[in-house]
Amino acid sequence: MPNMVGNKPLKTTLLYILAFSVLIVMVSPYLFMVLGSLSPWDEVDRRIIPTELTLRSYEWLFFGGEGVLARPWLRALFNSLFVTLSSTVLMMATAILVGYSLAKLKFRGNRLINNVILFQMFYPAVILLIPLFLIIRYLGLYDTYWAMILPKAVNLWAIFMYTNFFRSLPDELLEAAKMDGASQLKIVWKVVLPMSKSITTIIFLFLFMERWVELLWDMLVVNSENMLTLNVLLAQMFGPYGGYPGPMYAASVLLTMPILVLFIIFSKNFKNGMQFVLK
């Protein structure tokens, strides 16, 4: 950095070359995964760039191979999408309602709830793991979608974020809408939410990402093969089928692509939205 004055264009070019090289390094595991999934089987893990591309790994994944039955990978992908979406939508809805009530509806007990939420956020969740599992079992929810969705239907961090954000919205605006006779629910939907687009995008992305890669809980509460999420199925298959790296890469691609695509679609306002979350 020092003594580069007068060499500005050169310095800038070097910076971009460096930034681009780092970018390649950061995304190389993804490239490795995609190339591995498309490689002929005798080249998987043996060559970085395959000599030809083939879909054999994906075929094996969906239709099985000699002596190996196909596993329900597509069903697992559906399970992952269904569980993650339901859980994320519920977390968003509850966070918006609870956040709004804590920030804008001044009622007795409001501050108490706020403090309890803060306490819960810092309370180590690991202690609850075993009793939560037992509750699911006693409620008869073991091996159902409910077991994966209900305990992850409320997210404290999202409530906290929305509460703080809604507090920063001017009261006058809401009062005006109220004068026009709008109900509180309508105010949330028509006035508050449109003003919260960037933070909503970021919170949604974070909740979705976190839910998508959950392993331990989904592994515990679900047992039958048709109920497993893609992440769990892949983790379980990796042991016995580690000798078939090609299909394992194909399944990894299946697991990674939806979330990459989702993220890239919403990434336009990523940096601005993050600024609020990181504060």
Place this chain on the structure above:
Amino acid sequence: MNKSNARLGWLFASPYLIYSLIFFLFPLLWATYLAFTNWNLIAPDYEFVGIQNFIQAFFTDTVRAAFFVTYKFLAMFVPIVVAGALFLAVLIHSLPKFKGLFSVAFFLPYLASGVASAIVVNGILSYNSPFNIWLRGTFGLDIDWLGSAILAPLIIALMMAWKFAGYYALLFVAGLESIPKEIYEASAIDGAVGWKRFWHITLPMLYPSFYTVTILAVGLMFGIFTEPYVLTGGGPDLATHTWQLEIYSQAFERLNAGFGTAIAVINSVVTFGSILVFRKILEKWGAKHGWE
């Protein structure tokens, strides 16, 4: 008016209240009780055993391994991820254009599932991989990466650093952007430029970001599960056996629900204590540079 507000407030907050009752308060009480029993997850009968679980934990190899392994992970992961994130942040910050684009690109590893990245790492390190063949051919090095008690945790620490560096970098970028220009101008008059400026001005000014990133990174190390579960299974010789693996295997593989809960309680206390110590150390460093 106010009364309807109050009713509506409680109504809107009710999903949270019901949830907390069923999925927080009740399991919390249950956990407190379970930790003092010898229940095995199946049998109808079990006994209250007092603090026996906690004493037993002290003498259990796997619990002790989890305790020490976590600090090994900490010592490897925290410096790597803090340095990596800082490097990425300075890089992003010094680009005249496309800051947002590179922020997004460096963040992409955060999206990776630990399962998928474990599979990729396993492939890169497999015996006949181009990487290992190159090492053998060029340096005559034949390394059993995941079979080494030092390399296996290092590899997991690197995987996690890859995943989190781009995320933590955003915190540093926010910190860099909040440093007022006047400070640089004033320090330039005093002759602080280049590395000297970075070391004596920029780094101390970044203290709030350092604080947040370090605490997040430390906390993360007490909750590792996916990567060692898929990649090493806790091995070799418990070298990557984390708290979460220990709690999982005690409660759900050996069915010691009572003992497992006690270990979870110990894990929480250790986590709290360790984070507290790190906070004190960081605050001391901050105070030296004028941060309250």
